[in-house]
Amino acid sequence: MTNIVLKNATIIDPKSAFHKQILDIKIQDGKIIEIGNNLASDANFIEIVEDNLHVSQxxxxxxxxxxxxxxxxxxxxxxxxxxxxxxxxxxxxxxxxxxxxxxxxxxxxxxxxxxxxxxxxxxxxxxxxxxxxxxxxxxxxxxxxxxxxxxxxxxxxxxxxxxxxxxxxxxxxxxxxxxxxxxxxxxxxxxxxxxxxxxxxxxxxxxxxxxxxxxxxxxxxxxxxxxxxxxxxxxxxxxxxxxxxxxxxxxxxxxxxxxxxxxxxxxxxxxxxxxxxxxxxxxxxxxxxxxxxxxxxxxxxxxxxxxxxxxxxxxxxxxxxxxxxxxxxxxxxxxxxxxxxxxxxxxxxxxxxxxxFGIEENTIEVGSTANLSLFNANSNWTFTKENILSKSKNSAFLGQTMKGKALGIYNNNTLIL
Missing domain, CATH: 3.20.20.140 (Metal-dependent hydrolases)
Incomplete structure (x- = not known):
């Protein structure tokens, strides 16, 4: 189980009251328990700080x-x-x-x-x-x-x-x-x-x-x-x-x-x-x-x-x-x-x-299950073989300029960055 606080995250979720706001998101046991400014955390929580951090469903x-x-x-x-x-x-x-x-x-x-x-x-x-x-x-x-x-x-x-x-x-x-x-x-x-x-x-x-x-x-x-x-x-x-x-x-x-x-x-x-x-x-x-x-x-x-x-x-x-x-x-x-x-x-x-597909959506609200994608919306970079994590390397995008980068996810009570 991973208890975390996402610091200064820009929330992109039109269905949420927090859409387009830059706030902290506190997650415990897979649930969002608090959303606000400068949320306090203790030894039970890991603080996640990333440049230009954005979060969506x-x-x-x-x-x-x-x-x-x-x-x-x-x-x-x-x-x-x-x-x-x-x-x-x-x-x-x-x-x-x-x-x-x-x-x-x-x-x-x-x-x-x-x-x-x-x-x-x-x-x-x-x-x-x-x-x-x-x-x-x-x-x-x-x-x-x-x-x-x-x-x-x-x-x-x-x-x-x-x-x-x-x-x-x-x-x-x-x-x-x-x-x-x-x-x-x-x-x-x-x-x-x-x-x-x-x-x-x-x-x-x-x-x-x-x-x-x-x-x-x-x-x-x-x-x-x-x-x-x-x-x-x-x-x-x-x-x-x-x-x-x-x-x-x-x-x-x-x-x-x-x-x-x-x-x-x-x-x-x-x-x-x-x-x-x-x-x-x-x-x-x-x-x-x-x-x-x-x-x-x-x-x-x-x-x-x-x-x-x-x-x-x-x-x-x-x-x-x-x-x-x-x-x-x-x-x-x-x-x-x-x-x-x-x-x-x-x-x-x-x-x-x-x-x-009839799968439940999880809006970014207090009390919701944390099902989140984490990304930097503004970085410019070039896609190369070093960016390929798959076993196969057959990408049509090699050498292409990219805008924005996925950082990872929080889902199933697990953080991947």
Whole structure:
């Protein structure tokens, strides 16, 4: 147990009466017991003094991959959660793309067991279909009872519309959430980057934006027919934004996320054929990047994810067309986002994730459970390999200028700095 006093912390929490005030926060046995100026502490409390210390409700990442079980060479759950804590995240939603795929209750229990006694809380996503192969629904109700917070096949779109329909109908019996990655595989074909002038010039096969948009339109039609709740992860096109905005106006229960790299980077990065920039959906052009930022600000996009996906060097440092899709993103998420978005918007989009998954939010008030992200909002620095805490080093942000730095968290009665 860690009893602490956070000294001179700027509180960023619009739901708190202390929003934007610089105060001390006293925490005992995992609860906030006092908030005020010059709070006294004794030998039972550790004083935390940091330059430009800011505090917000704990951040949650809606999409992380850790590899374990099966791909521990990429990342383990224990180290992945330590990385998340150092990166300012008090909670992460774990994707089911391990080996074996997390598609039954015993696998849910396995990852939850591996995540015990960590400062960052792990919430598992169960696979929507057996083996994430898109053919038959997995044991959704059993996984829900074991602790799964939602169901989806990571970076795999359900090509069979009837499977998608049945899933949306079935989970309503227990208020479940379907995560629907959207991509028409036939239209994507052998494409590996955004279809446009740069893909043409570089001779790389392009993925039309239509591949994503057509699937989003289909899934929204299905949602309108079935009812229920759907979360569309990592959207990346202008038309996708418009389709989701229209669906929300109709009253459909749909939410969506965007990946940090889609808000910061563009397909201009592809000039050097560096496979660190090979992600799915692919990096888009500058016009799209700006549209995604506007959609974050106006609320069409509900949350931002790092889409953290550690990959070993054997699968990433290859010719561009052979390399696997994905970048790590936890360590760089906060600093990268502040280069393109105001601080309060960044915090809102990193904390609003919880409401999507039905997880309790902890406002910064006396008597609340202390679930806090700690950060310096103003430091300028460059992201290098020394800043990577993950086992895998496949970051698309190496060499990028960052604004603001995550310091750590206080959660589960534990301080990580």
């Amino acid at each position: 704990g951040w949650m990442d809606s999409s992380v991959s850790f590899g374990e079980p099966g791909f521990e060479d990429r990342e383990t759950i224990a180290n992945g959660l330590k990385v998340a804590a150092k990166s300012g995240f008090t909670a992460v939603a774990l994707q089911p793309n391990s080996f074996p795929v997390i598609d039954n209750q015993s696998q849910i229990r396995f990852v939850l067991d591996k995540a015990k006694n960590q400062a960052t809380t792990l919430y598992p996503i169960g696979a929507l279909t057996n083996g994430s192969e898109g053919n038959d629904l997995a044991e959704l109700f059993d996984m829900k009872n074991a602790g799964a917070i939602a169901f989806g096949d990571y970076n795999k779109a359900i090509q069979n519309a009837n499977i998608q329909k049945i899933a949306l109908q079935y989970v309503q019996d227990f208020n479940g959430l379907v995560i629907s990655f959207c991509q028409d595989n036939n239209i994507k074909g052998k494409g590996i980057v955004h279809e446009g002038p740069i893909s043409t010039r570089l001779g790389l096969k392009g993925i039309p934006t239509l591949a994503e948009e057509l699937h989003i339109a289909r899934n929204l039609f299905l949602l309108e027919y079935t009812g229920g709740k759907m979360h569309i992860p990592t959207i990346s096109t202008i038309k996708s934004i418009e389709l989701i905005k229209e669906a929300k106006a109709k009253g459909l229960q749909v939410t969506c996320s965007v990946a940090v790299h889609q808000l910061v980077l563009t397909d201009d990065q592809l000039e050097g054929f560096d496979s660190r920039y090979k992600v799915n959906p692919p990096l888009r052009d500058e016009v799209t990047r700006k549209a995604l930022i506007n959609a974050v600000i106006d609320g069409t996009i509900d949350c931002i994810t790092s889409d953290h996906n550690p990959l070993d060097i054997e699968h990433k440092k290859l010719e561009f067309d052979l390399a696997k899709d994905g970048t790590i993103g936890l360590e760089s998420a906060f600093g990268a986002l502040q280069t393109v978005l105001p601080l309060e918007v960044v915090i809102e989009k990193l904390t609003s994730v919880k409401s999507i």
